[in-house]
Amino acid sequence: MKATTLPAESGADALQASCRALAERARQAARELAWVPSERKNRWLLAVAEALEREQDSLLRANAEDMAAAPQRGLNAAALDRLKLTPARLQAVAQGVRQVALLPDPVGEIRGGERRPNGLEVCKIGVPLGVIFFIYESRPNVTVDAAALCVKSGNAVILRGGSEALQTNLALTQLLRTLLARCGLPEDAIQSVPTSDRAAVGYFLRWPDCIDLVIPRGGKSLIERVVAEARMPVLKHYDGNCHVYVDAAADLDMAERIIVNAKCQRPGVCNAAESLLVHANIADIFLPRIAAALQQHGVELRGCPETCRRLPGITPATEEDYAQEYLDLILSIKVVHSLEEAIEHINTYGSHHTDAIVTRDLQAARLFAQRVDSAAVMINASTRFHDGFEMGLGAEIGISTDRFHARGPCGLRELTTYKYLVTGEGHIRE
Amino acid sequence: MKATTLPAESGADALQASCRALAERARQAARELAWVPSERKNRWLLAVAEALEREQDSLLRANAEDMAAAPQRGLNAAALDRLKLTPARLQAVAQGVRQVALLPDPVGEIRGGERRPNGLEVCKIGVPLGVIFFIYESRPNVTVDAAALCVKSGNAVILRGGSEALQTNLALTQLLRTLLARCGLPEDAIQSVPTSDRAAVGYFLRWPDCIDLVIPRGGKSLIERVVAEARMPVLKHYDGNCHVYVDAAADLDMAERIIVNAKCQRPGVCNAAESLLVHANIADIFLPRIAAALQQHGVELRGCPETCRRLPGITPATEEDYAQEYLDLILSIKVVHSLEEAIEHINTYGSHHTDAIVTRDLQAARLFAQRVDSAAVMINASTRFHDGFEMGLGAEIGISTDRFHARGPCGLRELTTYKYLVTGEGHIRE
Numbered sequence: 001m002k003a004t005t006l007p008a009e010s011g012a013d014a015l016q017a018s019c020r021a022l023a024e025r026a027r028q029a030a031r032e033l034a035w036v037p038s039e040r041k042n043r044w045l046l047a048v049a050e051a052l053e054r055e056q057d058s059l060l061r062a063n064a065e066d067m068a069a070a071p072q073r074g075l076n077a078a079a080l081d082r083l084k085l086t087p088a089r090l091q092a093v094a095q096g097v098r099q100v101a102l103l104p105d106p107v108g109e110i111r112g113g114e115r116r117p118n119g120l121e122v123c124k125i126g127v128p129l130g131v132i133f134f135i136y137e138s139r140p141n142v143t144v145d146a147a148a149l150c151v152k153s154g155n156a157v158i159l160r161g162g163s164e165a166l167q168t169n170l171a172l173t174q175l176l177r178t179l180l181a182r183c184g185l186p187e188d189a190i191q192s193v194p195t196s197d198r199a200a201v202g203y204f205l206r207w208p209d210c211i212d213l214v215i216p217r218g219g220k221s222l223i224e225r226v227v228a229e230a231r232m233p234v235l236k237h238y239d240g241n242c243h244v245y246v247d248a249a250a251d252l253d254m255a256e257r258i259i260v261n262a263k264c265q266r267p268g269v270c271n272a273a274e275s276l277l278v279h280a281n282i283a284d285i286f287l288p289r290i291a292a293a294l295q296q297h298g299v300e301l302r303g304c305p306e307t308c309r310r311l312p313g314i315t316p317a318t319e320e321d322y323a324q325e326y327l328d329l330i331l332s333i334k335v336v337h338s339l340e341e342a343i344e345h346i347n348t349y350g351s352h353h354t355d356a357i358v359t360r361d362l363q364a365a366r367l368f369a370q371r372v373d374s375a376a377v378m379i380n381a382s383t384r385f386h387d388g389f390e391m392g393l394g395a396e397i398g399i400s401t402d403r404f405h406a407r408g409p410c411g412l413r414e415l416t417t418y419k420y421l422v423t424g425e426g427h428i429r430e
Numbered sequence: 431m432k433a434t435t436l437p438a439e440s441g442a443d444a445l446q447a448s449c450r451a452l453a454e455r456a457r458q459a460a461r462e463l464a465w466v467p468s469e470r471k472n473r474w475l476l477a478v479a480e481a482l483e484r485e486q487d488s489l490l491r492a493n494a495e496d497m498a499a500a501p502q503r504g505l506n507a508a509a510l511d512r513l514k515l516t517p518a519r520l521q522a523v524a525q526g527v528r529q530v531a532l533l534p535d536p537v538g539e540i541r542g543g544e545r546r547p548n549g550l551e552v553c554k555i556g557v558p559l560g561v562i563f564f565i566y567e568s569r570p571n572v573t574v575d576a577a578a579l580c581v582k583s584g585n586a587v588i589l590r591g592g593s594e595a596l597q598t599n600l601a602l603t604q605l606l607r608t609l610l611a612r613c614g615l616p617e618d619a620i621q622s623v624p625t626s627d628r629a630a631v632g633y634f635l636r637w638p639d640c641i642d643l644v645i646p647r648g649g650k651s652l653i654e655r656v657v658a659e660a661r662m663p664v665l666k667h668y669d670g671n672c673h674v675y676v677d678a679a680a681d682l683d684m685a686e687r688i689i690v691n692a693k694c695q696r697p698g699v700c701n702a703a704e705s706l707l708v709h710a711n712i713a714d715i716f717l718p719r720i721a722a723a724l725q726q727h728g729v730e731l732r733g734c735p736e737t738c739r740r741l742p743g744i745t746p747a748t749e750e751d752y753a754q755e756y757l758d759l760i761l762s763i764k765v766v767h768s769l770e771e772a773i774e775h776i777n778t779y780g781s782h783h784t785d786a787i788v789t790r791d792l793q794a795a796r797l798f799a800q801r802v803d804s805a806a807v808m809i810n811a812s813t814r815f816h817d818g819f820e821m822g823l824g825a826e827i828g829i830s831t832d833r834f835h836a837r838g839p840c841g842l843r844e845l846t847t848y849k850y851l852v853t854g855e856g857h858i859r860e
Contacts, residue, residue, distance in 0.1 A: 031777070035800045114822050120811060122821045127803075129833055212833055233663065233834040254856035261858035347461070369851050370465045373557075381550060381854030390859070391552045391850060392544050403559055403642055403847040404663040405835040417833045420821060421799050424811030426684035428691035429820070 015195060019203045022158065022191055023210035026131045029186035030156035034128050036185060038105035041152050044183040045101035048148065049094040051175055056090055062171035063140065066164060073164050082139045083165055093141045096395060100148045103394040106413040107154040121423045126416045128154030130212035133204050134397075135226065137218050138162040143172045147190045149397050151180075153415035156189040158204065158211070163196035201226075208232040215410075217398055235410065238401045239325040240270030240353035242383045245342040245368070247359035248279040252286055254380060255358040256293055261382040262356065264297040268327045270399060271354050271386040275322060275332045277342045280306070283335045287311055299329045306335035322349040339364050343371045353401055354378065354386040375401065375408040445625060449633045452588065452621050453640035456561045459616035460586035464558050466615060468535035471582050474613040475531035478578065479524040481605055486520055492601035493570065496594060503594050505568075512569045513595055523571045526825060530578045533824040536843040537584040551853045556846045558584030560642035563634050564827075565656065567648050568592040573602045577620045579827050581610075583845035586619040588634065588641070593626035631656075638662040645840075647828055665840065668831045669755040670700030670783035672813045675772040675798070677789035678709040682716055684810060685788040686723055691812040692786065694727040698757045700829060701784050701816040705752060705762045707772045710736070713765045717741055729759045736765035752779040769794050773801045783831055784808065784816040805831065805838040 052059070063085040070080055106126045113123035132155050136142050143161055150157035161169040169192060177187040193200050204211055208231045215235045216226040227234050244262055246255045262273035278286055287310045291301055301307075302317040311333075321332040322345070336342045346355050356378035357368040365379045376386040388396030388409030396409040406414035482489070493515040500510055536556045543553035562585050566572050573591055580587035591599040599622060607617040623630050634641055638661045645665045646656040657664050674692055676685045692703035708716055717740045721731055731737075732747040741763075751762040752775070766772045776785050786808035787798040795809045806816040818826030818839030826839040836844035 031803070034803070116820070116822055120815060120820070227661065231657065233832075251856070257856060257858055265859055365853075373461070373464070374849065376850040376852055379851070379853040381852055381857040382859050384859040385550060385852055385854070385857065386850075390546070390550070391852065392546055402663075407847050408850050417837050419804065420806040420816075420838050421809070422806055422811055422815055422821065423795075423809040424815070426681070426687060427811040427815065428687055429695055429812050429814040 012199065015197060015200060016203050018194060019200050020207070020210075022194070023131070023204060023207050025188040026156040026158055026191060027210045029188035030128065030130045030154075032186045033151065033156060033189050034107070034130075034154050036154070038107070040183060040185060041105070041154075042101045044179055044185055045097050045148055045152065047179045047183060048144070048176060049097040049101075051179060052090050052094040052097070052144070055175060056087055059090060059168070059171050059175070060085055060087070063168040065167040070164055075164060079138060079164070082137075083168075085140055085168060089141065093144050096141075096145060097148045100152050100395050100412075103152070103412055105152065106416045109413075111418055118427065119425065120427050123421045123423075124418050125421055126413070127419050129415060129417050131156045131158065131210060132415070133158045133160070133211045133214045135160045135201065135214070135216045135218065135222065136162070138165045140165050140168040140172060142217070143169050144176070145395065146397055147173075147176050149395060149412060149415060151185070151189055153412045155415055156186075156191075158191050158193060160193040160201060160204075166196065202229055205229040206231055215398060233405065235398065235400055235406065236402050237270070237398045239351040240272070240399075240401075241275065241323065241325045241349065241351040242271060242273050242354040242356075242386075243275045243277055243346050243350055244273050244356045244358065244383065245277040245336075245339075245346070246279060246282065246286060246290075247339065247342075247357055247361060247364050248281040249361035249364060250279075250282065250286075250358040251360055251380075252282065252289070255286065256290055258356065258358055258380070258382050259290055260293055260297065262384055263294060263299055263331055264329070265382075265384055267329050269384075270325075271383050272327070273331065273356075273383050274324065274326050275334070275349070277334050277336050277345060278307075279339075279342070280335050280337045283307075283310060287333070287335075294331060297329070299331050301331055301333055303333040304335055307333045310335075325351065339367060343368060346372050346374070350374065351401060353399070354383040356381065356383050375399070442629065445627060445630060446633050448624060449630050450637070450640075452624070453561070453634060453637050455618040456586040456588050456621060457640045459618035460558065460560045460584075462616045463581065463586060463619050464537070464584050466584070468537075470613060470615060471535070471584075472531045474609055474615055475527050475578055475582065477609045477613060478574070478606060479527040479531075481609060482520050482524040482527070482574070485605060486517055489520060489598070489601050489605070490515055490517070493598040495597040500594055505594060509568060509594070512567075513598075515570055515598060519571065523574050526571075526575060527578045530582050530825050530842075533582070533842055535582065536846045539843075541848055548857065549855065550857050553851045553853075554848050555851055556843070557849050559845060559847050561586045561588065561640060562845070563588045563590070563641045563644045565590045565631065565644065565646045565648065565652065566592070568595045570595050570598040570602060572647070573599050574606070575825060576827055577603075577606050579825060579842060579845060581615070581619055583842045585845055586616075586621075588621050588623065590623040590631060590634075596626065632659055635660040635662075645828060663835065665828065665830055665836065666832050667700070667828045669781040670702070670829075670831075671705065671753065671755045671779065671781040672701060672703050672784040672786075672816075673705045673707055673776050673780055674703050674786045674788065674813065675707040675766075675769075675776070676709060676712065676716060676720075677769065677772075677787055677791060677794050678711040679791035679794060680709075680712065680716075680788040681790055682712065682719070685716065686720055688786065688788055688810070688812050689720055690723055690727065692814055693724060693729055693761055694759070695812075695814055697759050699814075700755075701813050702757070703761065703786075703813050704754065704756050705764070705779070707764050707766050707775060708737075709769075709772070710765050710767045713737075713740060717763070717765075724761060727759070729761050731761055731763055733763040734765055737763045740765075755781065769797060773798060776802050776804070780804065781831060783829070784813040786811065786813050805829070 109126035111124040393411035539556035541554040610617045823841035
């Protein structure tokens, strides 16, 4: 690794020059990696999985340094848990890398084409995006996951992890790079930003000639900074304000099961439910029942006036409640008087991430599927299934809340673009 | 049309409020249009085609106003020709609209999916992008083409044409909107920016909540302004610095035919050739021959030293020549000593738009196709075939030089995104 850390006396110019050199090496590595056979990339992935298990001790030692420094940085218990590596966690990461090796290579994939009437053959072929700048927070497993997905899809990646995981990430990156070289792949296909200086991020965002895509994974303020500064496309993952709508024609047992799962199975993630809509026709029967089930799981309920009338004692919901992603054991509830009102509410207050209907009525299911403008629409299934692995795309680098390029889970194919290959026999245009 | 022109005394606040109201109407219209059946959109397209022919007189009158005002605006002969409508041109536009009606609807198209091992059904479905802000120059036919493509793909469009075509565009937009209403479609799906004030463009670029995509069609400075200001994705169409490489194993008759076509058939367009690379092994024979053919067509040649040695009297080429899109009867020439050198030159100096190889050697063709990083790679065919219609995508709104979302011709499908529909039977995640 040519530049893992910079001397403390380096000025802003030296930092910028060092970042620029890194970005240019990434561009060059991306060109070399673009058409490497899948076999060689898979050999690297398997070597990484093996090394993560074999070189456990040195990786855990690097992680122990970060863990030791963490209390001074003010990390709380949850953050410490995210940062910590264990033998079991390393093994899980290794398993994930082996699964990426088994996924089909999106590079070189034929995505359509035809023989034109004049005999010209047109073929659309998957190719890598190029260089990806990936900004993420502390969990060190993300370093390996992201590198594995980027390299398998033929892209070079510049990693910018959280400063609290610096030693762990340096050790992991070193391991990944050493194995790239050993497998005959360009080692600069994986590089880390060599400083925690926040200015460095700004430099990279200004170089569309070297970087093709930024993926910021983190809080809203990070994403907004990146969107404002970046001169290249940004793949965004904003809020998941997800709804479950219980239709008049719902199977109420199924509705209860789905709501409890969507809200309680893992309340801190983006595809957990944050809001419940209940059709007025069944509100008298269903609301007391679902309230009891959710309160058993410790969920706080906040309702519209019609909900509060049926569930005396719960907190009234405000406009802000309906627009909010709690990421916690809180659920807003609203009684609606029609399917159309439910759809309108979801399209207005939701975040176009994941929304579910529970119904036996085919026409209601079809209308909901058509009209709800979300990356994933669930019919009689928990919102928690909005996930690359569950939906058959394999491992993912994130879930896009954008409409452009990729929507929903971003797996290997979403990390590529395409080119057209046009073959003739001396064809000219008249 | 609610706001075609603003009173002259309107201040910046009134202008901004009027633009905002227009953008919000577009958002609402896009929601309504998103799931309209194809049949109704096609009925509108056919009605438009008919009206363009039937209401020729009033359209030509509006165009005559623009033509009369054009000399004061300093338009030259070429610009005047682009601006002018004639009965024949209106008929060609109508024909283009009829072809769009015949194209398959990308909305509702099933783009993949599977039944998961747990029985969950996952389906990826084409949906519109939403609201498109389209900025373009004087040719009035573009107004109709863009509106036809946007509406067919379920998108609302905000049109910002050149001020020199204002009356023509207003008349066309009025016709398109009247027919939308008559066909039961939301008329605000097509709106024009009601002022030539350049500030208006800046307002729209700041409203990602109302606008999903900007397509600027025009000079580099326009595109750069839009990229710098836009807070939503931009579909860019930059330079086409296209190459033809004549391999050592080329059929020289074919090479001559392709080069003359690529350079001379329509030199002012983005897929015309700007640079010729010739393998050293055939340079002695081929260069004098192609020079004679091109000079017969009035092409000015600028060569590397090895070219100049073989073609005494031509202008030496500079570094800038190799990076330039002439859009004129000028061609830069370079002798290369290997396929690899040709590929390296193209990836370094080219604009990743369209590049061609002429060869009989399968291995050379394969390597060129893999390694040249361009939206379209041509084998034994003229660069002029990089075009939505020629490549079987139908009419196009532009050719993207971006890597993200869409690369190459942008037809109906490229104006859409997708959603996932996940159907279960009460599935919950364990």
